Amino acid sequence: MNIEKLYKERDLQVVRDYEPHNEELQQLRIMLHGPTGSGKSSFIDSVDTVLQGRMTSQALADAVSQESFTKEYRTFKIQKGGPETVYPFVFTDIMGLEKETNRGVSVEDLKLAMRGHIKDGYNFNPLSKISEDDNWYNKTPTLKDRVHVLVCVISATTANLLSAESVAKMREVRLAARDLGIPQLAILTKIDEACSEVKADIRNVYMSKYLKKQMEVFSDSLGIPVKCIFPVKNYHSEIDPDDDTDTLILSALKHIINLGEDFVNGR
Template sequence: MGGYFSKPEVEPPSLLLNKEWRAVPQGNKAEYLQFVRGFEPFKPRNDERNEDQCIRILLHGPIGHGKSSFINTVDSILQGEMTGRALADACGGKTFTKKYKTYKIKKGEDGTFYPFVFNDIMGLEKDQGVCEEDIKLAMMGHVKDGYTFNPHSTLSKDDPYYNTNPSLSDKVHVLVCVVCADTVHLLDDDVMKKMRKVRLDARDMGIPQMAILTKIDEACPEVKADLRNVYKSKYVKEKMELLSESLGIPLNCIFPVKNYHSEIAPNDDLEMLILMALKQMINFGKNFVNDCKCT
C-alpha cells in the first residue's frame, strides 16, 4: 500500500523500437531454401577451362564466437536434421578448432554436394590463436586442408601443407567475420586490430566481406523471447553499429543470427535469419568469381 512519500511506479524503458530499423526482404523460409537448393555449380565468365566453380567461404573471428556452430547450423537446416560435424566447444576458453578444414554439405543421396563450402579456422586471441598471416595465406589459397595452425609461427613455403600453385577454386571468395552480439563491446583491442588487419588484406585481394553477429538472443531479452524482434531491438542495433564502427564493415553487410545451441527441433525464425545471411554469402561469392580474370 502506497503512502504519501511512495515513489510512483515507473515502467522500464522499452528495449524495442516502434518499427523495424532494417527493411527485411520479402519472402519466407521456403523461398530462401529454394534459392539455396536451386543454386547450381556454375562456370565463371572468361574461364577457358570451362570447369564448374564452387564458392569458398572463410569464417574467422575471436575464439568461441560461433564459427563452427554457424557451419553446423547451416548443415542442419539443409539436411533437415541436427548435425554437429564442425566440432565446437561449449566451455569457452582456448580455441577448439586447431586445423584448417573444408566442410562440404551433402545435397542428395547420390553423393552430390552444394556448390559452396565453408572453411573453419583457428580463432583469434590476444597472444595466441591463429596468425593473421596464416589467414592471409588461406585467402590466397596457399593453405591445404588439414593444416594444423601454430600460434607462434606462420605456414612456411617448404611445409607439405603449403599449396604452391593455388587455383581459383582453392582461393577464398567470401570472408565472413563472426562475432558474438553479447560480448562485442568486450573484445580486446589487440584482437580487433588483428581482425582489422585481416579485413585490409582481404580488401587488397578484392575479396567481398561480411560479418555475422551471433548470440543475438543473449544480447537482448526481447529477442530471446521472440527472434522476430531482432530488427526492432535497440540492443542488437547498437551492437551492429559498434561492430561496423570498429571494423569498418558496412551495416548492410552485417547479419544478426542465432545458431542452433540448445534446440533439438527446427526453429523457422532462427533458420530464416541464417538463410538470409547464407544467400548474401552465395551472391557475394558468385559475383567475385565472375569478376576474376581466370588464367
C-alpha cells in the same frame, strides 16, 4: 503460412538452385574468421541443420574451453540429397583469433589461406606462420583453392568488449581481403543471449535497439557497413529446427553466396 515461413521457403529455394557460373570451379569457398568462441563452427552446423531439415553436428564446437577448439584448416561440405551429392559451396573453418600474439591463428596464415596457399588439414601454429617448404603449403593455388567470400563471425554478447588487439587483427585481415578483392560480410551470433527481447521472440531481432547498437559499434570498429552485418541465432540446445531461426540463417547464407558468385565472375 506466416511471413517468416514464406521468406524461409524463398531463400531456401535460392540456395538449393544455386550453381556457380564460372566453369573453373565447382564450389564457392567461404572462409569464417573471428574471435575464439564467436560461433564459427556452430554457424556451419546451423547452415547444415537448415539445409538438411534436421539437427546436425558436423563441425565440432566446444562449450567449455576458452581457447580455440578448432586447431586445423578444415573444409566442410554440405550434403545435398544423396550421400554423393553436395551443395556447390564449402565452408572453411579456422582457429579463432585471440588478442595475445602467441595464441590463436596467425594473421599471416590467414592471409596465405585467402590466397589458397594452405592445404586442408594443416594444423595452425600460433607462434609462426606456415613455411613454403611445409608439406601443407600449396605453391600453385588455383581459383578453386582461393577464398571467395570472407565472413567475420562475432558474438553479440562481446561485440562491444573486443580488445584493441583483437580489433587490430580483424582489421588487418579485412584490409588484406580488400587488397585481394575478396568480398566480405559479418555474422552477429548469439543474439538471443545478448538481448532478452530476442530471447523471448526471435522475430524481435530487427526491432531490438540493443542489437542495433551492437551492430553499429562493430561496424565502427571494423569498417564493415551495418547493411553487411547479419544477425543470426545458431542452433545449440534445440532438438528440432525452427522456421524463424532458419529464416535468419538463410538470409545470411543467400547474401554470402551472391557475393561469392559476383567475385568469381569478376563483377
